[in-house]
Amino acid sequence: MPQTTRWATAAIAVSTGMPGVATAATVNVPGDFATIQACIDAAVSGVDECVVAPGTYHETIDFFGKAITLRSSGGADVTTIDATGIGGSVVTCASGEGPGTVLDGFTITGGTGATGGGMHNDHSSPSVANCTFTGNVVSGSGGGMYNEYSSPNVTDCTFRANAGGWCGGGMCNYHTGSPVVTGCVFDGNVGSGMQNHDRSSPVVMGCTFTGNLVGMANSDASDATVGNCVFSWNTGGLLGGGMYSEGSNLRVDHCAFRGNAAKSRGGGVFCRLGNLTLTNCSFNGNTAGESGGGLFIEFGGGTSVVRGCEFRGNTAPWGGAVFNFARDTVVGNCTFVGNAAEYGGGMYNYVNSSPTVTDSTFSGNTAAYGGGMYSIYDSRATMTNCVLWGDSALEVVNDEGATSEISFTDVQGGLPVGAIDGGGNIDIDPMFVSPPDPGPDGTWDGVDDDYGDLRLQAGSPCIDAGDPTFATSPGETDLEAHARVLCGRVDMGAYEFGIGDYDCDRSVDLTDFANWSACMIGPSTAETAVPHTPDCEAFDFDADGDVDLVDFDPFQMIFRP
Secondary structure, eight states, X not given: OOHHHHHHHHHHHHHHTOTTOOOOOEEEETTTOSSHHHHHHHSOTTTOEEEEOSEEEOOOXXXXXXXXXXXXXXXXXXXXXXXXXXXXXXEEEOSOOXXXXXXXXXXXXXXXXXXXXXXXXXXXXXXXXXXXXXXXXXXXXXSSEEEESOOOEEESOEEESOBOSSBOSSEEEESSOOOEEESOEEESOBSOSEXXXXXXXXXXXXXXXXXXXXXXXXXXXXXXXXXXXXXXXXXXXSBOXXXXXXXXXXXXXXXXXXSOEESSBOSSEEEESSOEXXXXXXXXXXXXXXXXXXXXXXXXXXXXXXXXXXXXXXXXXXXXXXXXXXXXXXXXXXXXXXXXXXXXXXXXXXXXXXXXXXXXXXESOBOSBOSSEEEXXXXXXXXXXXXXXSOBSOSEEEETTOEEEEESOEETTSSOTTEEEOSOOBXXXXXXXXXXXXXXXXXXXXXXXXXXXXXXXXXXXXTTXXXXXXOOOTTXXXXXXXXXXXXXXXXXXXXXXXXXXXXXXXXXXXXXXXXXHHHOOSOXXXXXXXXXXXXXXXXXXXOSSSOOGGGHHHHHHHOOO
């Protein structure tokens, strides 16, 4: 059927409701239509796709509710929709579009207006993939993309050098706008890489936020879920460089916060009046002008949880790594190394803060007061199964009515003034595999720093020295994802000793080698690996569920015949 006849017949089918007449067509721009909008206007919803050849198309487009695919044939690098000089949003979905409306493989640029310079979604949830939003500038919200009452699927897109005046230079999600954003890059946007406001709760996975004016901002009950993302070199205003949250409950897992900065509080993350759950995250080299170089948490009636996280080389005058302000934060299986402050190199607890810290290690942190931890104004920290060693000056300082209850913890120099002795505490070198070292210059400046290896050597007094009543939760692990208890009783610190020590005699010797050989099941490829039995978990160094040749190198490092 000739193309012109096909389009005429389709039009008749749509107008008369005749069944079985319209057939799917792939229509080309500029081959069949001179403009992208002309192709959209002619396309049959739910049937057709428009394929756009490489080039720059000076226009704005609106899908008008049609469930069609609009894709480029050559990709975003060679196919651009440019609205420069035209005005308004480059792409609009404001007629109830759903996932069947697809935008794939374009550079979107030159958008202007009040909201959604690059793309404006209103009560619509299209699918957007492989697009680059750049050079879009709005006076209000969403320089790159604006989602109001809209939850699009956004995959493998780049939001670069866009600007918004109030909400989200890269992307603004507003009024329950809750997109699923996967594998995207937010780079160099002004007005935050992504901002979520008014009950907007996106799911953000595998994304990078770099060099934005705040990486991600959340406010007014916007409960974002964020996983496997990297926030680096974002610079906030007063509050929150990598991430800002107010009045929202966030879940953040397996994310890295590196080199972010805030002028006042929360270089890595700032959280106020909401609950924050941080698991398996790293905070490296973040800074704040006042407090909480890595993390700042204040106010709110709930409990924030920080578990399985590493804090390295963060700085602020108060609380180099973490600052708690009237919060009851739960911290577990974390390490604090090489953080620096005037007060509280590792952690600062301010005004009725009552953090609970378990199974964590503080070492190499520096402060004039409380290298490991500083508490003031009726704050009460509880520490169990921890190691505080090699921090200066003094491991723990309690000031102005503050106290700390310490149990089954290794504290260099013994318990501090004002502490409550919960029993089981020691003051003996924990025997780290490699203690932290700031390098020849003696300062933690990120130049020659060695954060060491805070695992315990065989013979450490911290092995099997934790609280004997400690009971693990289902699936609970140490910082290396090994079982939290390996040899009968929990250890002090963030790492369990016992990997490689099959017979739990506190040494890795020929007896263990014989058992390692029996547990080693062969190739290290995921396709051929066989899960180990529970007894062989002691040799699964990389915690991938099997014992193979990949585990042999670390076994050799601790083997002592």
